[in-house]
Amino acid sequence: MTNQPLSSGNPSVDIEYRRRKSAEEMRYQIISFTLMIFLTLVAFAAVAMKGFTAWFTVPFILLLAAVQVVFQLFYFMHMSHKGHEAPTLFLFSGLFVGLTGILAFLTVVWW
Amino acid sequence: MHVEEKMTYETWPAAPEKSTLESKNKFLGFWLFLGGETVLFATLFATYLALKDKVPNTSQHLAKDLFELPLTFVATMLLLTSSLTSVYAMYHMKNFAFKKMMLWLGLTVLLGAAFLGLEVYEFNHYVHKFHHTFTSSAFGSAFYTLVGFHGAHVAFGLCWILTLMIRNSKRGLNLYNAPKFYVASLYWHFIDVVWVFIFTVVYLMGMVG
Amino acid sequence: MSTIAQKKGFGATLWDFLTTVDHKKIAILYLIAGGIFFLMGGLEAVFIRIQLAVPNNDFVSAGAFNEIITMHGTTMIFLAAMPLLFAFMNAVMPLQIGARDVAFPFLNSLGFWLFFFGGVFLNLSWFTGAPDAGWTSYASLSLHSKGHGIDFYVLGLQISGLGTLIGGINFLVTIINMRAPGMTYMRMPLFTWSTFVASAMILFAFPPLTVGLTLMMFDRLFGANFFDVTMGGNTVIWEHLFWIFGHPEVYILILPAFGIFSEIFSLFSRKRLFGYSSMVFATVLIGFLGFMVWAHHMFTTGLGPVANAIFAVATMAIGVPTGIKIFNWLFTMWGGSVKFTTPMYYAFGFIPSFVMGGVTGVMVATAAADYQYHDTYFVVAHFHYVIVGGVVLAILAATHLWWPKMFGTMLNETLGKITFWFFFIGFHLTFFIQHFLGLWGMPRRVFTFLPGQGFDAANMISSVGAAFMSIGVLVLLYNVIMTSVKNVKVGNDPWEDGRTLEWSIPSPPPFYNFKQLPLVRGLDAYWLEKMDGKKGMTPAEPLGDIHMPNSSFIPFMISLGLFIAAFGAMYHVDKVAWALPVMIFGLLVTFGSMFVRSVKDDHGFHIHKEELQEDKGAKA
Numbered sequence: 053m054t055n056q057p058l059s060s061g062n063p064s065v066d067i068e069y070r071r072r073k074s075a076e077e078m079r080y081q082i083i084s085f086t087l088m089i090f091l092t093l094v095a096f097a098a099v100a101m102k103g104f105t106a107w108f109t110v111p112f113i114l115l116l117a118a119v120q121v122v123f124q125l126f127y128f129m130h131m132s133h134k135g136h137e138a139p140t141l142f143l144f145s146g147l148f149v150g151l152t153g154i155l156a157f158l159t160v161v162w163w
Numbered sequence: 164m165h166v167e168e169k170m171t172y173e174t175w176p177a178a179p180e181k182s183t184l185e186s187k188n189k190f191l192g193f194w195l196f197l198g199g200e201t202v203l204f205a206t207l208f209a210t211y212l213a214l215k216d217k218v219p220n221t222s223q224h225l226a227k228d229l230f231e232l233p234l235t236f237v238a239t240m241l242l243l244t245s246s247l248t249s250v251y252a253m254y255h256m257k258n259f260a261f262k263k264m265m266l267w268l269g270l271t272v273l274l275g276a277a278f279l280g281l282e283v284y285e286f287n288h289y290v291h292k293f294h295h296t297f298t299s300s301a302f303g304s305a306f307y308t309l310v311g312f313h314g315a316h317v318a319f320g321l322c323w324i325l326t327l328m329i330r331n332s333k334r335g336l337n338l339y340n341a342p343k344f345y346v347a348s349l350y351w352h353f354i355d356v357v358w359v360f361i362f363t364v365v366y367l368m369g370m371v372g
Numbered sequence: 373m374s375t376i377a378q379k380k381g382f383g384a385t386l387w388d389f390l391t392t393v394d395h396k397k398i399a400i401l402y403l404i405a406g407g408i409f410f411l412m413g414g415l416e417a418v419f420i421r422i423q424l425a426v427p428n429n430d431f432v433s434a435g436a437f438n439e440i441i442t443m444h445g446t447t448m449i450f451l452a453a454m455p456l457l458f459a460f461m462n463a464v465m466p467l468q469i470g471a472r473d474v475a476f477p478f479l480n481s482l483g484f485w486l487f488f489f490g491g492v493f494l495n496l497s498w499f500t501g502a503p504d505a506g507w508t509s510y511a512s513l514s515l516h517s518k519g520h521g522i523d524f525y526v527l528g529l530q531i532s533g534l535g536t537l538i539g540g541i542n543f544l545v546t547i548i549n550m551r552a553p554g555m556t557y558m559r560m561p562l563f564t565w566s567t568f569v570a571s572a573m574i575l576f577a578f579p580p581l582t583v584g585l586t587l588m589m590f591d592r593l594f595g596a597n598f599f600d601v602t603m604g605g606n607t608v609i610w611e612h613l614f615w616i617f618g619h620p621e622v623y624i625l626i627l628p629a630f631g632i633f634s635e636i637f638s639l640f641s642r643k644r645l646f647g648y649s650s651m652v653f654a655t656v657l658i659g660f661l662g663f664m665v666w667a668h669h670m671f672t673t674g675l676g677p678v679a680n681a682i683f684a685v686a687t688m689a690i691g692v693p694t695g696i697k698i699f700n701w702l703f704t705m706w707g708g709s710v711k712f713t714t715p716m717y718y719a720f721g722f723i724p725s726f727v728m729g730g731v732t733g734v735m736v737a738t739a740a741a742d743y744q745y746h747d748t749y750f751v752v753a754h755f756h757y758v759i760v761g762g763v764v765l766a767i768l769a770a771t772h773l774w775w776p777k778m779f780g781t782m783l784n785e786t787l788g789k790i791t792f793w794f795f796f797i798g799f800h801l802t803f804f805i806q807h808f809l810g811l812w813g814m815p816r817r818v819f820t821f822l823p824g825q826g827f828d829a830a831n832m833i834s835s836v837g838a839a840f841m842s843i844g845v846l847v848l849l850y851n852v853i854m855t856s857v858k859n860v861k862v863g864n865d866p867w868e869d870g871r872t873l874e875w876s877i878p879s880p881p882p883f884y885n886f887k888q889l890p891l892v893r894g895l896d897a898y899w900l901e902k903m904d905g906k907k908g909m910t911p912a913e914p915l916g917d918i919h920m921p922n923s924s925f926i927p928f929m930i931s932l933g934l935f936i937a938a939f940g941a942m943y944h945v946d947k948v949a950w951a952l953p954v955m956i957f958g959l960l961v962t963f964g965s966m967f968v969r970s971v972k973d974d975h976g977f978h979i980h981k982e983e984l985q986e987d988k989g990a991k992a
Contacts, residue, residue, distance in 0.1 A: 063173060070177055071258065078254050085247045092243065092362075096236055099367045106371045113371075117363040121356050128250050129352045135181065138548050139194035142575070146198035149576045149663050150205025153616055157209035160667070160675045161608055166975060184549070188475040192545045195575060199537065203579035206616075210587065210598065210609060217604030297596060301604035304596035308587070330971050339973070 084127040091120045166339045175259040175336075180345035182338055193346045197353050204357050207309045208364060214305040215369070223300055224293045226369030235366040238281050239358065242317075245274035246355040249348045256344055261336045264344070268328055271351065275321050282314050306365070313361055316354045323347050391923040393477035394883055398484050399463035399778060403771075405488050406455030412495070413452050414845060416444035418838050421802070425835035427823040437819035438504035439521065443495075445507030446525065449621070450532055451491040453759070456767045457628045458487075458539055461567045463778050465543065467874035468561045470552025470892065472885045475545035477921040478969075483539040485931035490532025493935055497524035506817060508618070511599035511610035515591060520942055523592060527938040530585045531931070533578050540574030543567050552873070553912040554892030558652070561872045561896075562645060565652050566631030569659040570624045576663065577620035584613030593945045608673060615666035623662035625759065627655060629766030630697060633719050635872065636769055637701045640716040641708030642869050644896055647700040654693035661690045671742045680739035687737035694730060698723065713867070714788030718769035721796045725761030729754060732807065747817075750810025756803045768795065768848070776866045776879045781859060787851040791844045798840025805830045864908075871899035876909050884918050887911075887984055918979040926965050933961030 060066055095113045098104060104112075126132045131140055166183060168174075176182045181190050216225045252267035286307070289295040297307045324347050331340045380388065389397060419440050423431040432440065466474055474480050497503060503525035505514035514522045547568045551560070560568075588610065590596035597603035599610055638645040645651060667675060667683040675683075701723065710716065732754040736745050745751055768791070775783045809830050814821060821827050865875040873890060876898040888911035894900050901909055940955025 081250050099370050109371050113363050113367050117359050120359050124356050142195050142198035146201035150202045154209040157213040160679050161213040188545050188549055195541050199575045199579050202576050206580045206583040219603045301597040304598050
């Protein structure tokens with residue numbers, strides 16, 4: 053779903069197109085939301101249920117979190133739309149710097 | 164397009180938050196700020212992970228004793244839903260439906276306030292029942308700094324959205340305030356993103372042990 | 373608002389500068405404030421060298437010495453080098469991309485006043501006890517530092533740092549969104565590219581500093597336990613946080629310096645920069661690698677051989693793109709027609725000096741060897757060679773290069789060369805011998821040394837060098853004063869070989885910069901037009917109304933509020949009655965001002981087409 057400039061020449065057609073596109077996008081947002089709730093439930097369930105070791109649960113819930121964040125960024129925050137190249141670059145660069153720091157603190161603080 | 168021009172549904176642009184140079188700049192500037200905030204929160208997470216469960220003596224409680232699933236789940240649902248309500252608000256803004264946008268922003272604020280109230284109750288609970296405070300241990304300092312900093316961001320966001328709502332209540336939508344609403348809603352989504360990592364790393368991982 | 377220059381009284385000029393949101397005036401503010409802090413940092417350096425000129429000296433006490441070295445480092449990096457570079461980035465970058473101002477003029481002003489008040493706050497510590505744990509303020513020492521010195525450090529840098537972060541975002545958005553038509557990324561001048569990469573580094577490096585300072589503040593003022601080992605804390609966390617910021621910080625300093633020298637080498641060789649694409653690539657690579665090497669400041673803390681090896685190799689890798697740049701500058705001169713102006717003298721001085729600093733950098737990057745170099749004068753020599761030989765020489769060069777564009781006058785060339793020689797000779801006298809002092813075993817941060825260890829002569833030589841540098845700086849001050857008094861005006865392109873857009877407009881430019889935004893046809897856009905026989909740039913738009921931002925006193929108020937609140941926060945721990953009310957009052961001033969800014973509409977103003985047509989003095 054991209055925010056393309058509209059130019060069919062006929063303004064009322066443009067408006068109608070925009071309205072439908074907006075509504076379609078809104079449907080995608082609701083689907084995203086439902087998936088996010090589902091992912092959250094699965095994460096909580098994984099922790100609540102007995103029978104999984106921490107070695108499985110921790111990477112699993114981290115993965116679920118990452119997927120959920122992707123939904124937030126790309127759908128709720130419109131990162132998939134055109135015009136978001138610079139935001140995407142800078143957000144992921146920031147994430148990269150942050151993850152390097154987290155890796156360092158997990159490995160070379162306590163020895 | 165002049166910024167204070169009175170618009171109608173027909174003349175309202177497809178991307179009102181990016182239709183002037185000033186709004187394009189605000190849009191980009193705010194995303195860049197979020198990039199910086201990502202590093203900020205990542206650093207706080209790193210500190211928390213390094214100091215998790217680091218207490219001076221065995222009488223102090225650890226993560227697995229403190230956190231409970233139901234409370235965390237309710238808080239998460241509140242914040243996640245408030246993210247959806249702000250998406251609705253922006254949908255209505257794109258369609259030039261001022262009153263509906265205000266309604267959904269109001270719902271966002273209510274849900275956010277409920278989240279904050281729950282968090283205050285939660286902190287109170289830890290302080291009084293478990294004597295887990297900001298000054299009781301390195302773990303305590305790290306926990307309250309990370310989660311408290313996020314809570315402070317939620318509180319600031321609520322003030323921000325409320326200020327926008329009150330200031331613009333009589334004005335309707337125009338190209339001057341549309342980017343302001345959009346940026347506030349981006350901020351709101353971002354703090355939901357941070358919460359996803361908080362409930363996973365602090366609460367769920369804390370309970371797993 | 374008329375575009376004709378108005379005769380203003382002192383009060384009116386003062387108010388103009390207190391409320392300006394014009395990037396050119398903010399640049400002048402950064403230059404003055406940065407310059408004053410540079411003089412203070414220099415004085416601190418002179419005191420250090422006086423104390424260390426002879427063994428067993430008692431010019432200052434040990435405690436005072438610790439305060440002086442701490443303030444010297446902190447002032448020079450945060451309050452002198454950064455702001456002076458910001459001055460040039462503010463003055464020149466928007467002109468180089470053909471923009472009328474930065475993306476957020478109000479925030480530009482806020483960034484300056486935050487830096488200013490943070491710097492003033494930090495220096496007020498001299499009255500009650502300055503910070504004394506080094507510019508790196510390691511937690512094991514700083515947590516136990518008596519008095520409020522460290523609190524001045526923490527709060528002052530926090531306020532200043534906020535200003536820098538705001539400035540960084542501003543420059544990024546300006547460069548991404550506001551380039552003139554035809555200016556693609558690969559047609560931007562190198563100084564603009566280096567501003568871009570340095571600003572991105574600021575965006576990612578300052579948050580860890582913010583976190584570190586906040587945690588230190590929490591530990592010292594609010595009873596937290598991040599660094600208190602007895603309560604489960606860990607002091608090495610401070611070191612990581614500080615250096616995750618600190619290492620990118622030095623690249624934030626050096627990249628704009630590289631950008632300045634790129635402009636100088638091509639302008640004064642009358643030849644385009646050699647290997648433009650590889651220069652851009654090298655800049656970006658240095659920026660990226662700069663985040664991957666911080667633990668080379670921590671080789672001796674016990675990270676272990678694997679971590680040490682990784683960081684050592686990554687550190688050495690940065691030498692590669694840097695080397696590419698050095699060769700490209702040399703190849704730019706080869707075959708060119710070199711004009712030996714003052715900026716070119718500095719550029720010639722920079723090459724060997726910075727390379728020397730770079731190669732000792734590879735030496736200290738060797739983790740095993742660093743166990744010998746760490747905490748000795750060898751490290752002091754290394755970083756002064758890269759910072760003074762790189763950043764300071766660039767700042768002095770840029771002062772000469774862009775003075776006409778900022779002030780409309782030209783600094784005297786003869787005096788400029790005298791400054792250069794005194795400063796350059798003094799610099800090498802002071803720091804070259806320190807390599808040997810370090811290898812002979814003299815530790816750093818010591819307030820005195822015993823006689824008979826072989827350190828005496830070397831320390832004396834080092835101190836004499838400081839005198840030479842001081843003379844050079846005094847000559848520069850004299851140059852500035854004489855130039856301002858004589859006030860001989862110059863035209864658009866006083867160096868006569870200007871290649872980039874800033875030289876296509878008057879010196880100084882009219883407040884709206886460009887009457888009509890220029891059409892950029894390639895790299896070195898102005899030089900291209902000159903080669904085609906044109907007198908100026910082709911406009912990219914018809915003459916029309918220009919939208920400009922309003923001035924505002926609010927940035928000053930926001931910064932003042934934080935300044936006041938910092939005092940309250942700091943003295944709160946002493947349980948004095950006024951501390952909390954003062955802190956709350958300060959925060960109210962800040963947040964109240966922010967609130968006023970948010971709710972009061974500000975649409976700027978328009979300069980009308982007719983006024984621009986009359987404005988013959990300011991030809992685009």
